[in-house]
Amino acid sequence: MSSETSMRRVTAIRNGTVIDHIPAGQALRVLKLLNITDQTAVPVSLVMNVPSKKMGAKDIVKVEDRELTQAELDRLALVASEASVAIIRAYSVAEKLHINLGEELNNVVRCTFSNCITQNSREPLPHRLVILSKDPLQLRCHYCGTPQNIDQLINNVL
């Protein structure tokens, strides 16, 4: 199946953001990372497990009437570092953005270590995970130094 066909599984959007090439099965986590919840008012569509030449299978998320910022997109590095992101204006691609993992994830996820100082949710300083390596993704808590288990980390998205 061509990429055209798979894109058409969801209607084209007029204005908003399309996140393509999400690893199959990660779309729900992408929503979580973008704080898209049952309280979100704008139309959101997603497809999961569509065939992809490049990836075998992939997920796609479209958020209408909202242009995601670079900072918001950078949070996706945790589950979809290779995703391609397009800002759509008047039905055409106005901008292509790349997920850009910086030096650390700031207030994106909480450290997985149960005795870390950041487990007290009332402590006001940001949750900080330092990036040791991007491929494979390796993270360490800035405070307690614990190396993070990425699978476990997904459940700790703030």
Add this chain to the structure above:
Amino acid sequence: MAGLITMDDLSNEEIISILDDAERLLPVAKGDLYLPLLQGKILGNLFFEPSTRTRMSFETAMKRLGGDVVNLGDVKTSSVVKGETLFDTIQMVDGYTDIIAMRHPRQGAARYAQDAAQVPILNGGDGAGHHPTQTMLDLFTIRQSHGKLENLKVVLAGDLRYGRTVHSLSHALIRFGCEIVLASPDLLRMPKEIVEDLVAHGAKVTETTDLYGNLDSADVVYMTRIQKERFADEDEYVKVAGAYKLDASHLDGCKSEMIVMHPLPRVDEIHPSVDVTRHAKYFEQAFNGVVARMALLCRLLGVTVPEKVGGEA
């Protein structure tokens, strides 16, 4: 100003230079000389879990140098129990003091406090994490006996799994090219990540259950306490822990300059018969906690220890 949270905050050169300062401060630590280098400075002691030894030794170090100390007081009656965040506690103490020494049950608390504070933080233990002032006094004791830190053979024995003291110390020792022997029961082996990390840094590391067979070639034997609670039952504890006890007869074949260390308090892992041998260094080691912390307080407060302290100068 930067504090001391882990040993990684210090370069090898800084470690040596602080140990040199500590050595010159010995007569001050002993009370033979009064040198009020820190007059007018206030140390905040924030101990969120009890540790009489470490707290007292910080307090003594500050007072020997003419400085003053304020204490958080009993955690049970302080604002912490009323649910105050560490951040808020630090904001308050930061305003009152020039430097903070702290111990906290949660790992990462010292780094967190440093991010919240203007004054330097001295980490006196955070959960199972770091305890760098203990490492500095251990290094001071080793250098005092051997005249150097480089290329020594150090046996770490007992509970290597939970003992944060031996974790920090082993990391520091390999920076000076020491060979490490890890002697522990299987149940209490050094965590795999730490051993891998030591090896990755090029260290010669041997893991063994045999303490006694490694005594004769050792320059330092660092004993730790094996806690009964770590074992399923009393019989198992008695059987296993018995192989990690030293008495004077074990030391017959040792190098004459070999030293026995222990972070104290000990229970029965070092028999009192060792106390009177030339090898016993654990009481001096405990005393060195004061002088090592004096040197660290001066360093973090930006106060230079004079090249010549007292004497005929």
